[in-house]
Amino acid sequence: MAVFTEVSESQAAQLMNALNLGALTALRGIEGGIENTNYFATTDQGEYVLTLFERLTQEQLPFYLFFMKHLAGKGIPVPEPAATRDGTLLLTLNGKPTSVVNKLAGQSQLQPQAVHAQAVGDMLARMHLAGADYNRSQPNLRGLPWWNETAPLVLPHLEPDQAALLRSELAYQNHIAHSSAYAALPRGPVHAELFRDTVMFEGDQLTGFFDFYFAGEDSWLFDLAVCLNDWCIDLPTGQHHAQRAQAMVQAYNRARPLSAPERALLPALLRAGALRFWISRLWDYHLPREASMLKPHDPTHFERVLRGRIDHPVLASAIV
Numbered sequence: 001m002a003v004f005t006e007v008s009e010s011q012a013a014q015l016m017n018a019l020n021l022g023a024l025t026a027l028r029g030i031e032g033g034i035e036n037t038n039y040f041a042t043t044d045q046g047e048y049v050l051t052l053f054e055r056l057t058q059e060q061l062p063f064y065l066f067f068m069k070h071l072a073g074k075g076i077p078v079p080e081p082a083a084t085r086d087g088t089l090l091l092t093l094n095g096k097p098t099s100v101v102n103k104l105a106g107q108s109q110l111q112p113q114a115v116h117a118q119a120v121g122d123m124l125a126r127m128h129l130a131g132a133d134y135n136r137s138q139p140n141l142r143g144l145p146w147w148n149e150t151a152p153l154v155l156p157h158l159e160p161d162q163a164a165l166l167r168s169e170l171a172y173q174n175h176i177a178h179s180s181a182y183a184a185l186p187r188g189p190v191h192a193e194l195f196r197d198t199v200m201f202e203g204d205q206l207t208g209f210f211d212f213y214f215a216g217e218d219s220w221l222f223d224l225a226v227c228l229n230d231w232c233i234d235l236p237t238g239q240h241h242a243q244r245a246q247a248m249v250q251a252y253n254r255a256r257p258l259s260a261p262e263r264a265l266l267p268a269l270l271r272a273g274a275l276r277f278w279i280s281r282l283w284d285y286h287l288p289r290e291a292s293m294l295k296p297h298d299p300t301h302f303e304r305v306l307r308g309r310i311d312h313p314v315l316a317s318a319i320v
Helices: 009-018 061-073 116-131 144-157 161-178 221-230 240-253 260-286 300-311
Strands: 024-028 037-043 046-052 091-093 096-102 187-190 198-200 205-209 216-219
Touching: 009 024, 009 037, 009 046, 009 091, 037 091, 037 116, 061 144, 061 260, 091 205, 116 187, 116 198, 116 205, 116 221, 161 198, 161 260, 161 300, 187 221, 216 221, 221 240, 221 260, 221 300, 260 300
Parallel strands: none
Antiparallel strands: 024 037, 037 046, 046 096, 091 096, 187 216, 198 205
């Protein structure tokens, strides 16, 4: 959510009119994030988020937009893409694929307590169940094949001990991915990046999930592991927070009981979730793109999380 491509007020006003969303009254670039260009657009009808996609293509984007439509239709609180009068969800602005969604109510809970982790676990399970019959297919584009392709690009920038960790963990995750237990994991569309800043609350009440542009088909356990690695981690130290983890996993398990393979592979998938974001943050940090307001995340955080997940495995029996 940086600004790579500038959008003028007149351009935004024409777009909002084409989507029948009213007259533009304010436009503001959104700071934070590193993938797409995002603006808050306010009209006389409401508040919206205007996104220009910098990496995703016209062929890839329908999966995300129609997935949000699908979830919204099943009562999951997610942004719903706006359509033109002929039903088009994906438009073009300044040569970039573009969409507009409604802005969710509430604010991010950046210092979550167990009650917030519980709400996220419950809604994540409900999202997985609601998406099980989604009729479009697209892999998680930041899954294991991408890790294998990207690791050689970041390895030259690492210290020897970091490079050794990256190589060994990538080998371990390739081994896990070829196991029979991994093949047995329940799968479907996942959010894949449900961090604290992508969930909205009003008090303790969860009001919505957003930023679905890393979604794709993967194991539901991986999605849960990604959440645990953010919501249930002490950010300064990278250490596991058992109380929040227990609240999240138990709430998830009540809505969608975890299978035996999922319980067995939870420690490995927690490592996978940490590896995925360590690699992507290394890539963004050492091989950045120019953008207004761009602030790459510190990759050392997920290195700490990964080392913690290796040294102190979290067993499902301890938190379910």
